[in-house]
Amino acid sequence: MDMKRDYYEDIQLLDSKVLWFWFLMLIASLIVFPFLAPNYYIYMANYMAIHVIVTVGLNILVGYTGQISLGHAGFFAIGAYGTVLLMTVLHLPFLLAILLAGFIAAFFGFILGLPALRLEGPYLAIATLGFGMAITQVIGRWQVFGGRMGMEAPSPSFGAYVLESDRQLYFLIVTIAFLLVLAARNLMKTRVGRAFIAIRDSDIAAETMGVNLTFYKTLAFAVSAFYAGIAGGLMAFLLGFINPSTFNFILSIYFLAFVIVGGLGSIFGSITGITVPWEHIDNVFREVDEYYRTSQYRKHNIRPDCYSARCV
């Protein structure tokens, strides 16, 4: 429907019954999925959901605010190590630990946002690249963080109920990813998101319209780092073990690749963007491909999509 009858429809998530239906279908399928799929797919779904969080966060920075970051693996690492240390050293409950780790990452994002006020394009890329690599170096040489040997991540638990299996983790990770994606979408529809986009399109005009450039540019970095930090904490739970080489430079490149393939300035794109083939995703495609060939579900048009994606 193109006709709008009131202003709320401009910012509403679901403005028709059809969309509500598909939205509920999406939730239902997300809930049912882990009970039907084999374990490996659940693991892959977790893996992808975590990357969705990072990608959405990075898209806020790169796609919406127009600032590049090649250092997001650094925030990812801060989130992961922060969560693990807060849980093992301070014995905080995992939800609090992961939230705090997110804020620690956001703080580092804010710090990195300060030089970003004066740097643009390739210069900013190099500065953030340096940050990402410095983080892994520091972690790798500092025994508090387990050095190069890495450290084991405790399992998250609600009291005595421990989330151990991939399926249990799935509900945690996908719920958080779901909420963070919705939050990002809402944010971009309201005042703060508009300020971000305005800075991207014309920072001079944004400034003269009363947008505080210093504040919003660093805020974009902080928000983006927060997303990466939360995702990092979840990654620690998923892998059960973290070491510096998990958060290498190539990971930052992947994050950026997801954003760009998915589409700059598109939340939905950030979700689809993570289907960029890398070793794990590629395996999924191969198996889906195989599955297609050996099954009768030919009416599902899966294959051409997967095939083209693999060729990218």
Added chain:
Amino acid sequence: MTNDNFFSIHNLSISFGGLMAVDNVSFDVLPGSIFSIIGPNGAGKTTIFNCINGLYSPDSGKIIFQGKNIIGLKPHKIAQKGIARTFQNIELFSRMTTMENLMLGRHIHMKTGIWTGSTFYRRGSRAAQEEIKHRERVEEIIDLLDLQVARNQFVGGLPYGTQKLIELGRALALEPQLLLLDEPSAGMNSEEKQDLIFWIKDIQDELGVTILLIEHDMKLIMDISDRILAINFGKPITEGTPAEIQKHPEVLKAYLGEDEVIGHAA
């Protein structure tokens, strides 16, 4: 009637390297009036605007707005005091719709922060309420400037004249007390220019906004200005009413050049 504290510039100078872009310019703007600055290309008109906005920091001089010197304030602080502007080369947010562009103009009047903004989930939520309220204000501006057709279109693909109007609308959405218009009619055809003259008059009369105008279209300038300042090479030549400016020999020499232009304008 006279209120020199509303907006005045005293001995403003700025140089870039060895070039004096603005050299000792002073003027007073009465509240509710239309004050125009004219001068040949490169005379320093836009530079004066950039100084007022805080985009440039002048070497010397004072810019008084509502009794306070605004030099040294950041651009967004100056916007919050109620000074809005449009640009000579369009500076719209090209990948936003017209509505969103105008909503950005409401930025300083809105409060939604990161938390309320990201967690609204129903019509009654605070962020949603605020959005709705300000959309109503924006709708009034869309009505005023006849922008309904462009309302939900991305501005990047709209015609030049429309984009100029959207810039004007965005500046109005800020509810300024002082509006700086940098060549609002550039690139418009004569019909659009006629409409623009009406709108500028409307803005002055109905909204009570004081307007500072840079223009090259002499007909438009002479029609609507209350006072005019002519500058050349950064130096003020003269200041006066349109009738005085048209007769001033220095202005003729420096800017208008030929008698025909004057005849046409009058």
